[in-house]
Amino acid sequence: MTCIRVLSPVGTAKLANTAAPPLPADLAGRAVGFIDNNKANFDRLVDDIGALLRERYGVRRVLHRKKANASSPAPPAVLAELAKECDLVFAGSAD
DSSP states (O other): OOOOOOOOOOOOOOOOOOOOOOOOSOOTTOEEEEEEOOOTTHHHHHHHHHHHHHHHHOOOEEEEEEOSSTTSOOOHHHHHHHHHHOSEEEEEOOO
């Protein structure tokens, strides 16, 4: 008789409450960051959005950092840099 072992794919969730800070009332003089998931065309999108944010809303600086790929998280060093340097960060995706 053959014994079959069945594994459950259900994991345990760690619950934590985190409050996001409020968004800035305006973007003038602010630094905005983008986390690029390395999908096609996001670099073009960031360039265009960055230019628009600078021209229309007075954004001072745009930082664009890439992840290794779409399925992995951003490295802690990248997150720390964006948290330190930016007033607002967008996680992006494109195809």
